[in-house]
Each structure stands twice: as C-alpha cells, then as structure tokens.
Amino acid sequence: AAMAITLEQILGDRLAEGTVNIPEGTVPRKAGHKIKFVEAEHPIPSESGMEGTKQMLDLVSELGSRDLVICLISGGGSALMPLPAEGIELGELQEVTQLLLKSGATIQEVNAVRKHLSAVKGGQLARAAYPAKIITLIISDVVGDRLDTIASGPTYWDLTTYRDAFSVLEKYKLTEKVSPSIIARLRNGVRGAIPETPKLGEECFRNAYYKIIASNADALEMAVEAGRAHDLNVHVLTTTMQGEACQVGEHLARVAKAVCQAGKPIPVP
Structure with a gap:
C-alpha cells in the first residue's frame, strides 16, 4: 500500500x-x-x-x-x-x-x-x-x-x-x-x-x-545499523537461508545458545 x-x-x-x-x-x-x-x-x-x-x-x-x-x-x-x-x-x-x-x-x-x-x-x-x-x-x-x-x-x-x-x-x-x-x-x-x-x-x-x-539484504543492512547504534554486537549469519520455519528456528536457537555459552561465533551482545 x-x-x-x-x-x-x-x-x-x-x-x-x-x-x-x-x-x-x-x-x-x-x-x-x-x-x-x-x-x-x-x-x-x-x-x-x-x-x-x-x-x-x-x-x-x-x-x-x-x-x-x-x-x-x-x-x-x-x-x-x-x-x-x-x-x-x-x-x-x-x-x-x-x-x-x-x-x-x-x-x-x-x-x-x-x-x-x-x-x-x-x-x-x-x-x-x-x-x-x-x-x-x-x-x-x-x-x-x-x-x-x-x-x-x-x-x-x-x-x-x-x-x-x-x-x-x-x-x-x-x-x-x-x-x-x-x-x-x-x-x-x-x-x-x-x-x-x-x-x-x-x-x-x-x-x-x-x-x-x-530487498532482504537491504533489510539486514538496516537491522545491523540499528543494532550497532545501540552498541550491540551484530553479525549477519547468512543472506541465503531457506527451509522449513521449524527447522530453521531450531538452527538459529542452537546458534544463539552457542553465543550465550561460549561467545561464538560472536561475543555476547
């Protein structure tokens, strides 16, 4: 609209x-x-x-x-x-x-x-x-x-x-x-x-x-800028992820858990 x-x-x-x-x-x-x-x-x-x-x-x-x-x-x-x-x-x-x-x-x-x-x-x-x-x-x-x-x-x-x-x-x-x-x-x-x-x-x-x-890539760039403006550690994992939402959600949850527990692949925000 x-x-x-x-x-x-x-x-x-x-x-x-x-x-x-x-x-x-x-x-x-x-x-x-x-x-x-x-x-x-x-x-x-x-x-x-x-x-x-x-x-x-x-x-x-x-x-x-x-x-x-x-x-x-x-x-x-x-x-x-x-x-x-x-x-x-x-x-x-x-x-x-x-x-x-x-x-x-x-x-x-x-x-x-x-x-x-x-x-x-x-x-x-x-x-x-x-x-x-x-x-x-x-x-x-x-x-x-x-x-x-x-x-x-x-x-x-x-x-x-x-x-x-x-x-x-x-x-x-x-x-x-x-x-x-x-x-x-x-x-x-x-x-x-x-x-x-x-x-x-x-x-x-x-x-x-x-x-x-x-595009999606533009949206990610804006999200990165917004996060960094609030002093967050922002990292784009991928711009090509596809698949079933439940499976992708599980993958992202594992990444988030690794960040919280080990600071990898990026430091804790």
Whole structure:
C-alpha cells in the first residue's frame, strides 16, 4: 500500500488510474483518489484477491503503445494476485497451494505450479498489457532476488515449463491428491495442446523494464545499523537461508545458545 500511495503522490495528475491487492486489514487511512485498494488473503488465494486481479487485467488489456503501466510488486504477491487459468476453479487453486505449502516445496517449486495454473503469473500480465510499456518496481523477499520468482513474475518471462510444474507434483506425490482438472491442464501443457507461459525473447517484453528498489539484504543492512547504534554486537549469519520455519528456528536457537555459552561465533551482545 505504501508503494502505491507514494507513487500517486509523485505522479499526481499524470496517473490515470490503478488498482492494488493488499493483505486484509492493511488499507491505508490516507489513501489517494486514483488507486483502488482491494483487500485479499495470504498465503491462501481468496475470492477478493481474484476479483482484484481481474480488475488489474481489465485495466491493462485495452492499452496501446503510447500507454505506460507501472507495476508495483512486493512480498506475498503470488497469493494476493490469484486468477485461475481457464478450466481451473479458485477452490482447486487453494487446495493445491495448501498441499504444496504443507509438503515442504520450495518457493520456486510452488511458483512453478502457480504460474501454470494462472492467467496472470509467469509473464502473462505483460502479455495482456502489450503493446504498452511496463515498468516494474519490486521489493524482493526472495533469496537471490530472482525476478521470475518474486510474486511469480507477472511481468517477467517464465523460466519454467508445464513439465517442470508437473514434476513438482510428482516429486511430492501430489498427483493423486489434487483436482483432476489441474492434472489435465498440466498434461495438456506438457503435450503442447495449450500455450506455454511467455518466454525470453517474446514481443511482450520488448518494452518491459525492471528495478528492485529494496530487498532482504537491504533489510539486514538496516537491522545491523540499528543494532550497532545501540552498541550491540551484530553479525549477519547468512543472506541465503531457506527451509522449513521449524527447522530453521531450531538452527538459529542452537546458534544463539552457542553465543550465550561460549561467545561464538560472536561475543555476547
């Protein structure tokens, strides 16, 4: 929401209109007048998120080559922008998302499936907006800042395929647990019966530009500065940690215990 408010303040009357999906309960008190805020659920896709995403698609679908789209992306975008592909119901998308999250699949694996069950992810929003120019401003919560992974890359070319998506379901033994319509879509995609998500070199990316304006690494730097300002011994263990929250939490607890007991790998704060 803060990104959208700031953008409207900067652009003023040059901004025609816009719509943004945000987490429930985060509607700003002092919103602008040209950008609509739609509350949606996270991490499981919701009906309200789907309606907001439809509005986004409607906004960009009739644009011409002289128009400019500014896409604002931050953490949680994959869940906040659900719009199932033709033949897929929202409930089926919710179910497969829950199964993938419970299975321990990585964010890259989850997004590979999401992209191929979506009407906007994996570069499909850029395809819908073409021939308009697109500038995407991004706050990244993804390790490595991969543009195809952040919010499932709605304006960035997809590096995964239907085969990749189907392989994820096979890997976690979910092919018998998800809806038959999901399996049918992925199999149709694998055999080329339906179009792939947009890939590098396609015309819709000719006038697309991307800028990461903040990331996890930036947040860590600010945390370090804040800690040192209070005379704390601050040390960044890693910027690439991934995994199940419970397992990562146990690892961090062991590190904290070692610091308290032995002053390693850093002195006691």
